[in-house]
Amino acid sequence: MIEVDFRLARPGGFSLECGFAVPASGVTALFGRSGAGKTTIIQAVAGVVRPDAGRIVVDGEVFFESARGIDVPIEARRVGYVFQDSRLFPHLKVEGNLRYGERRSRAAERRIGFEAVVDLLGIGHLLARRPHTLSGGERQRVAIGRALLAQPRLLLMDEPLAALDEARKAEILPYLERLRDEMGLPILYVSHALDEVLRLADTLVALSEGRQVAAGPVAQVMSRPDMLPVLGRFDLGTLLECEVVRHDAAYGLSTLAFSGGELWVPQVGRAVGGKVRARVRARDVALALTKPEGVSVSNLLPAVVEAVRALDGPYADIALRVGEGQLAAMVTRESVARLGLRPGLAVWAMVKSVAVEGSRPEAFELGESPFRSGAIT
Amino acid sequence: MLTPEEWTAVTLSLRVAFWATFWSLPFAVLTAFVLARARFPGKSLLDGLVYLPLVLPKVVVGYLLLLTLGGRGLIGQYLDAWFGIKLIFTTAGATVAAAVVSFPLTVNAIRLALEAVDRGLETAARTLGASRLDVFFSVTLPLMLPGILSGALLAIASALGEFGATITFVSNVEGQTRTIPLAIYSATHMPDGDAMALRLTLVSVVLALGSLLLASLVDRRIRVMIGRG
Numbered sequence: 001m002i003e004v005d006f007r008l009a010r011p012g013g014f015s016l017e018c019g020f021a022v023p024a025s026g027v028t029a030l031f032g033r034s035g036a037g038k039t040t041i042i043q044a045v046a047g048v049v050r051p052d053a054g055r056i057v058v059d060g061e062v063f064f065e066s067a068r069g070i071d072v073p074i075e076a077r078r079v080g081y082v083f084q085d086s087r088l089f090p091h092l093k094v095e096g097n098l099r100y101g102e103r104r105s106r107a108a109e110r111r112i113g114f115e116a117v118v119d120l121l122g123i124g125h126l127l128a129r130r131p132h133t134l135s136g137g138e139r140q141r142v143a144i145g146r147a148l149l150a151q152p153r154l155l156l157m158d159e160p161l162a163a164l165d166e167a168r169k170a171e172i173l174p175y176l177e178r179l180r181d182e183m184g185l186p187i188l189y190v191s192h193a194l195d196e197v198l199r200l201a202d203t204l205v206a207l208s209e210g211r212q213v214a215a216g217p218v219a220q221v222m223s224r225p226d227m228l229p230v231l232g233r234f235d236l237g238t239l240l241e242c243e244v245v246r247h248d249a250a251y252g253l254s255t256l257a258f259s260g261g262e263l264w265v266p267q268v269g270r271a272v273g274g275k276v277r278a279r280v281r282a283r284d285v286a287l288a289l290t291k292p293e294g295v296s297v298s299n300l301l302p303a304v305v306e307a308v309r310a311l312d313g314p315y316a317d318i319a320l321r322v323g324e325g326q327l328a329a330m331v332t333r334e335s336v337a338r339l340g341l342r343p344g345l346a347v348w349a350m351v352k353s354v355a356v357e358g359s360r361p362e363a364f365e366l367g368e369s370p371f372r373s374g375a376i377t
Numbered sequence: 378m379l380t381p382e383e384w385t386a387v388t389l390s391l392r393v394a395f396w397a398t399f400w401s402l403p404f405a406v407l408t409a410f411v412l413a414r415a416r417f418p419g420k421s422l423l424d425g426l427v428y429l430p431l432v433l434p435k436v437v438v439g440y441l442l443l444l445t446l447g448g449r450g451l452i453g454q455y456l457d458a459w460f461g462i463k464l465i466f467t468t469a470g471a472t473v474a475a476a477v478v479s480f481p482l483t484v485n486a487i488r489l490a491l492e493a494v495d496r497g498l499e500t501a502a503r504t505l506g507a508s509r510l511d512v513f514f515s516v517t518l519p520l521m522l523p524g525i526l527s528g529a530l531l532a533i534a535s536a537l538g539e540f541g542a543t544i545t546f547v548s549n550v551e552g553q554t555r556t557i558p559l560a561i562y563s564a565t566h567m568p569d570g571d572a573m574a575l576r577l578t579l580v581s582v583v584l585a586l587g588s589l590l591l592a593s594l595v596d597r598r599i600r601v602m603i604g605r606g
């Protein structure tokens with residue numbers, strides 16, 4: 001387990017309080033807007049920032065505990081840290097950078113080999129180069145390799161893609177997926193980019209203005225209505241773990257099954273039986289009291305209203321039960337009144353658009369866009 | 378070209394300047410590091426002390442050296458009694474004078490170089506398992522190298538030109554403390570010393586220009602070497 005529980009206040013008025021315990025495996029995303037405190041959390045885990053009070057424990061080893069006066073120095077924590085700005089040493093070549101941490105690790109603890117890392121990240125041809133001659137994407141891959149070769153027990157990544165353009169991001173993402181799938185190393189991943197989080201993370205810690213909003217499995221956290229301050233009204237919605245049921249090549253569609261039924265989406269690059277994540281934004285779900293006839297929307301799901309919650313402005317968030325699953329819809333408060341929406345009411349949910357995270361490593365060629373999004377109307 | 382006497386002055390100057398810089402450099406790096414990074418009470422006092430020789434009349438610096446390190450000085454008497462070290466009228470004394478006077482310039486050049494080192498790189502090094510000391514030698518120092526070298530060349534150049542503190546502290550002894558500036562001073566007091574003064578002046582100009590050119594050349598080389606080019 002990775003247990004992080006601390007508070008910290010800064011002279012400027014920024015304060016941070018968080019408390020979560022996540023599995024020491026897979027990718028845990030720290031997600032929120034800038035200024036939410038994501039980076040400060042991994043800095044505290046690395047030992048770069050000292051909390052005012054609290055406790056940080058990784059795999060049973062106490063890194064920090066204010067009550068007992070424990071504060072393990074940065075270099076003794078053995079956490080790999082990938083910075084947003086890569087921070088490669090300008091006076092060393094790529095190989096020197098890669099070996100820097102490796103040389104300082106204990107020989108008995110070298111599980112991650114040089115060749116394997118160079119291979120995994122595709123940086124073999126860069127070894128003799130100077131950091132300032134590398135592209136942003138190459139620099140970031142070298143930085144990841146350098147962190148890995150220090151033989152960390154935990155990898156911290158601070159928005160490693162934020163400084164890159166879309167093409168470079170698409171270049172790196174597949175490497176991150178391989179890292180996640182092949183290295184068996186727990187990763188704390190800071191990001192404000194929803195697509196990265198959905199593509200990479202297993203566990204999610206959502207933050208807003210220095211406060212922890214939610215922590216748990218990605219699908220569970222992403223579907224919570226109180227994620228509004230983190231996601232914003234535009235992106236609030238439901239994340240559905242789906243299985244590909246069939247493809248319809250003639251129309252270029254795929255059918256996905258989730259706990260609440262089936263959805264039609266633009267064909268995904270996954271074989272039948274494969275798992276994908278689908279996101280349905282609340283604002284893309286419309287409601288009808290009777291089964292709509294003669295509409296172009298193809299995803300019609302019978303649902304029951306579970307809760308109605310007024311949001312800021314004219315909108316209301318409607319929590320729906322769809323079969324065994326859940327779905328969030330956003331309608332105007334005027335619609336709530338006109339339709340008489342209340343808990344227990346049976347309605348039809350019209351899903352206007354589904355974003356499918358259809359990219360698992362085996363299905364997509366390296367470099368392809370992580371998301372396929374489209375409206376079936 | 379040069380008379381044996383003039384050659385003596387030139388080689389003595391070079392020796393004094395080199396050793397003054399050589400011995401003061403480690404202290405200058407340490408002082409620059411403390412001034413740039415550490416926070417402690419009395420830091421502004423240390424800051425002032427370090428830069429004092431720069432603003433004091435050099436004669437005052439020399440006289441203070443005489444009071445502290447002279448034969449009957451506060452420290453000087455013990456240097457002689459315990460270690461047999463005599464600084465008065467000796468090349469060692471001239472070296473000390475040159476070192477003290479050039480020290481602030483060296484510290485300043487190194488401090489600027491240190492402040493330009495990205496501390497994020499040092500943090501990165503520590504996350505990779507390097508201790509503070511290790512980080513200093515493997516990251517900070519190499520990145521400061523251009524600053525240290527330009528500081529050293531500056532120190533050599535200013536040590537070559539030292540006059541006031543030297544003549545006050547260790548006097549004007551041929552072959553011991555008579556560096557180029559002192560030799561020029563002596564020559565101007567001799568009835569037919571004009572030619573000698575002129576020759577030594579030319580040597581001074583050549584040496585000063587040479588060290589400046591060398592400084593910029595070395596600086597460029599190193600910047601390329603450490604990837605800051």
